[in-house]
Amino acid sequence: MKKLSIFLFALILSSLCFIAFTSIKLGGITGRVSPASAVVSVSLISTGTDTLKAQVNDGAFTFSNLKQGVYTVWIKAGTPYKDTVIDNVAVKDSSTTDLGEIKLQQ
Template identity: 40%
Template sequence: MKNTRIGVLALAALFVGLVSFENFDGGSIKGKVVPPDGASQVWALSSTDTLKAIINQGMFEIQNAKAGTYKIYIDAVEPYKDVIKEGVQVTEGGAADLGDITLQK
Protein backbone atom coordinates (compact mmCIF):
# COMPACT_ATOMS: atom_id res chain seq x y z
CA MET A 1 0.00 0.00 0.00
CA LYS A 2 2.84 2.38 0.88
CA ASN A 3 4.56 1.72 -2.49
CA THR A 4 1.30 2.43 -4.31
CA ARG A 5 0.97 5.85 -2.66
CA ILE A 6 4.56 6.73 -3.49
CA GLY A 7 4.00 5.64 -7.10
CA VAL A 8 0.83 7.73 -7.40
CA LEU A 9 2.55 10.77 -5.86
CA ALA A 10 5.50 10.37 -8.25
CA LEU A 11 3.17 10.20 -11.26
CA ALA A 12 1.24 13.24 -10.03
CA ALA A 13 4.46 15.22 -9.56
CA LEU A 14 5.62 14.24 -13.06
CA PHE A 15 2.30 15.34 -14.57
CA VAL A 16 2.38 18.70 -12.76
CA GLY A 17 5.95 19.24 -13.93
CA LEU A 18 5.06 18.52 -17.55
CA VAL A 19 2.04 20.82 -17.50
CA SER A 20 3.91 23.62 -15.71
CA PHE A 21 6.69 23.72 -18.28
CA GLU A 22 4.48 23.47 -21.35
CA ASN A 23 6.13 25.06 -24.38
CA PHE A 24 4.63 28.50 -25.13
CA ASP A 25 5.13 29.54 -28.73
CA GLY A 26 3.01 32.66 -28.55
CA GLY A 27 1.99 34.69 -31.54
CA SER A 28 2.97 38.03 -32.99
CA ILE A 29 1.44 41.21 -34.39
CA LYS A 30 3.24 43.09 -37.12
CA GLY A 31 2.65 45.95 -39.47
CA LYS A 32 4.03 48.99 -41.26
CA VAL A 33 3.27 52.62 -40.45
CA VAL A 34 3.08 55.12 -43.33
CA PRO A 35 4.86 57.55 -43.25
CA PRO A 36 7.72 55.67 -41.56
CA ASP A 37 8.57 58.51 -39.16
CA GLY A 38 4.93 59.17 -38.22
CA ALA A 39 4.80 57.04 -35.06
CA SER A 40 7.18 56.04 -32.29
CA GLN A 41 5.67 53.01 -30.58
CA VAL A 42 2.80 50.56 -30.68
CA TRP A 43 0.83 48.89 -27.88
CA ALA A 44 -1.21 45.69 -27.93
CA LEU A 45 -3.88 45.41 -25.24
CA SER A 46 -6.03 42.41 -24.34
CA SER A 47 -8.05 41.50 -21.27
CA THR A 48 -4.97 39.76 -19.78
CA ASP A 49 -1.95 41.27 -21.53
CA THR A 50 -0.29 44.59 -22.37
CA LEU A 51 2.61 44.48 -24.84
CA LYS A 52 4.71 47.23 -26.42
CA ALA A 53 7.12 47.56 -29.33
CA ILE A 54 9.19 50.36 -30.83
CA ILE A 55 8.45 51.37 -34.41
CA ASN A 56 11.68 51.34 -36.43
CA GLN A 57 11.67 52.79 -39.97
CA GLY A 58 7.90 52.35 -40.01
CA MET A 59 8.04 48.63 -39.18
CA PHE A 60 6.96 46.96 -35.95
CA GLU A 61 6.49 43.47 -34.56
CA ILE A 62 5.06 42.65 -31.16
CA GLN A 63 6.23 39.19 -30.13
CA ASN A 64 5.20 36.65 -27.48
CA ALA A 65 1.52 37.60 -27.64
CA LYS A 66 -0.84 35.08 -26.07
CA ALA A 67 -3.63 33.79 -28.30
CA GLY A 68 -6.66 36.09 -28.12
CA THR A 69 -8.18 39.36 -29.28
CA TYR A 70 -6.17 42.58 -29.04
CA LYS A 71 -6.71 46.31 -29.39
CA ILE A 72 -3.72 47.91 -31.14
CA TYR A 73 -2.79 51.48 -30.26
CA ILE A 74 -0.28 53.30 -32.48
CA ASP A 75 1.28 56.29 -30.75
CA ALA A 76 1.69 58.85 -33.55
CA VAL A 77 3.91 61.93 -33.45
CA GLU A 78 2.66 65.44 -34.30
CA PRO A 79 1.12 66.37 -36.69
CA TYR A 80 -0.27 62.81 -37.13
CA LYS A 81 -3.17 61.32 -35.18
CA ASP A 82 -2.99 58.16 -33.08
CA VAL A 83 -4.56 55.04 -34.57
CA ILE A 84 -6.56 52.35 -32.77
CA LYS A 85 -7.32 49.01 -34.41
CA GLU A 86 -9.73 46.75 -32.56
CA GLY A 87 -10.46 43.06 -32.89
CA VAL A 88 -6.98 41.90 -33.94
CA GLN A 89 -6.88 38.11 -33.57
CA VAL A 90 -3.67 36.37 -32.48
CA THR A 91 -3.33 32.60 -32.68
CA GLU A 92 -0.79 30.37 -30.92
CA GLY A 93 2.35 30.41 -33.08
CA GLY A 94 0.72 32.64 -35.72
CA ALA A 95 1.46 36.16 -36.99
CA ALA A 96 -1.32 38.73 -37.29
CA ASP A 97 -0.19 41.01 -40.14
CA LEU A 98 -1.89 44.42 -40.09
CA GLY A 99 -0.23 45.45 -43.36
CA ASP A 100 0.22 49.17 -44.11
CA ILE A 101 -1.34 51.57 -41.62
CA THR A 102 -1.60 55.06 -43.08
CA LEU A 103 -1.55 57.85 -40.51
CA GLN A 104 -3.82 60.87 -40.92
CA LYS A 105 -3.00 64.48 -40.05
Protein backbone atom coordinates in the same frame (compact mmCIF):
# COMPACT_ATOMS: atom_id res chain seq x y z
CA MET B 1 4.15 -0.18 -0.39
CA LYS B 2 2.29 2.98 0.64
CA LYS B 3 5.37 5.13 -0.02
CA LEU B 4 5.73 3.60 -3.47
CA SER B 5 2.07 4.37 -4.28
CA ILE B 6 2.47 7.98 -3.16
CA PHE B 7 5.67 8.32 -5.20
CA LEU B 8 4.05 6.91 -8.33
CA PHE B 9 1.01 9.17 -7.91
CA ALA B 10 3.26 12.24 -7.55
CA LEU B 11 5.29 11.18 -10.58
CA ILE B 12 2.19 10.76 -12.75
CA LEU B 13 0.72 14.06 -11.56
CA SER B 14 3.92 15.99 -12.25
CA SER B 15 4.19 14.37 -15.70
CA LEU B 16 0.65 15.43 -16.57
CA CYS B 17 1.34 19.00 -15.44
CA PHE B 18 4.53 19.11 -17.51
CA ILE B 19 2.72 17.88 -20.62
CA ALA B 20 -0.13 20.37 -20.11
CA PHE B 21 2.20 23.35 -19.89
CA THR B 22 4.39 22.36 -22.83
CA SER B 23 1.39 22.34 -25.17
CA ILE B 24 0.89 26.11 -24.78
CA LYS B 25 2.19 27.70 -27.95
CA LEU B 26 2.58 31.44 -28.32
CA GLY B 27 1.82 33.72 -31.25
CA GLY B 28 2.59 37.30 -32.30
CA ILE B 29 1.53 40.46 -34.11
CA THR B 30 3.53 42.35 -36.74
CA GLY B 31 2.89 45.39 -38.89
CA ARG B 32 4.33 48.46 -40.61
CA VAL B 33 3.28 52.06 -40.11
CA SER B 34 3.64 54.78 -42.72
CA PRO B 35 4.92 57.37 -42.68
CA ALA B 36 7.55 55.79 -40.44
CA SER B 37 8.79 59.16 -39.19
CA ALA B 38 5.38 59.96 -37.66
CA VAL B 39 5.28 56.98 -35.27
CA VAL B 40 5.89 57.89 -31.62
CA SER B 41 5.08 54.47 -30.14
CA VAL B 42 3.12 51.27 -30.72
CA SER B 43 1.34 49.66 -27.76
CA LEU B 44 -0.62 46.46 -27.34
CA ILE B 45 -3.52 46.26 -24.90
CA SER B 46 -4.87 42.87 -23.82
CA THR B 47 -8.42 42.18 -22.66
CA GLY B 48 -7.46 43.27 -19.16
CA THR B 49 -5.36 46.28 -18.34
CA ASP B 50 -2.02 44.84 -19.46
CA THR B 51 -0.09 47.01 -21.92
CA LEU B 52 3.04 46.15 -23.90
CA LYS B 53 5.17 48.47 -26.01
CA ALA B 54 7.08 47.45 -29.12
CA GLN B 55 10.28 48.77 -30.58
CA VAL B 56 9.67 50.52 -33.89
CA ASN B 57 12.34 50.32 -36.62
CA ASP B 58 11.61 52.26 -39.81
CA GLY B 59 7.89 51.94 -39.06
CA ALA B 60 8.01 48.15 -38.50
CA PHE B 61 6.96 46.62 -35.17
CA THR B 62 6.60 43.13 -33.71
CA PHE B 63 4.96 41.73 -30.60
CA SER B 64 5.98 38.16 -29.80
CA ASN B 65 5.27 35.53 -27.15
CA LEU B 66 1.57 36.38 -27.00
CA LYS B 67 -1.04 33.99 -25.69
CA GLN B 68 -4.02 33.18 -27.88
CA GLY B 69 -6.62 35.92 -27.58
CA VAL B 70 -7.94 39.24 -28.87
CA TYR B 71 -5.86 42.41 -28.55
CA THR B 72 -6.03 46.13 -29.33
CA VAL B 73 -3.11 47.85 -31.08
CA TRP B 74 -2.66 51.56 -30.34
CA ILE B 75 -0.35 53.63 -32.54
CA LYS B 76 0.61 56.99 -31.07
CA ALA B 77 1.45 59.45 -33.85
CA GLY B 78 3.29 62.75 -33.89
CA THR B 79 1.83 65.99 -35.18
CA PRO B 80 0.14 66.48 -37.70
CA TYR B 81 -0.97 62.80 -37.77
CA LYS B 82 -3.75 61.23 -35.69
CA ASP B 83 -3.39 58.32 -33.29
CA THR B 84 -4.74 55.05 -34.68
CA VAL B 85 -6.45 52.23 -32.78
CA ILE B 86 -6.97 48.77 -34.27
CA ASP B 87 -9.45 46.70 -32.27
CA ASN B 88 -10.12 42.97 -32.24
CA VAL B 89 -6.73 41.75 -33.45
CA ALA B 90 -6.89 37.97 -33.04
CA VAL B 91 -3.82 35.92 -32.14
CA LYS B 92 -3.94 32.14 -32.51
CA ASP B 93 -1.53 29.56 -31.12
CA SER B 94 1.79 29.31 -32.95
CA SER B 95 0.90 31.92 -35.58
CA THR B 96 1.76 35.55 -36.19
CA THR B 97 -0.96 37.98 -37.24
CA ASP B 98 0.34 40.41 -39.87
CA LEU B 99 -1.51 43.73 -39.89
CA GLY B 100 0.23 44.78 -43.08
CA GLU B 101 0.79 48.48 -43.77
CA ILE B 102 -1.07 50.90 -41.51
CA LYS B 103 -1.33 54.39 -42.99
CA LEU B 104 -1.63 57.23 -40.51
CA GLN B 105 -4.22 59.90 -41.27
CA GLN B 106 -3.65 63.64 -40.92
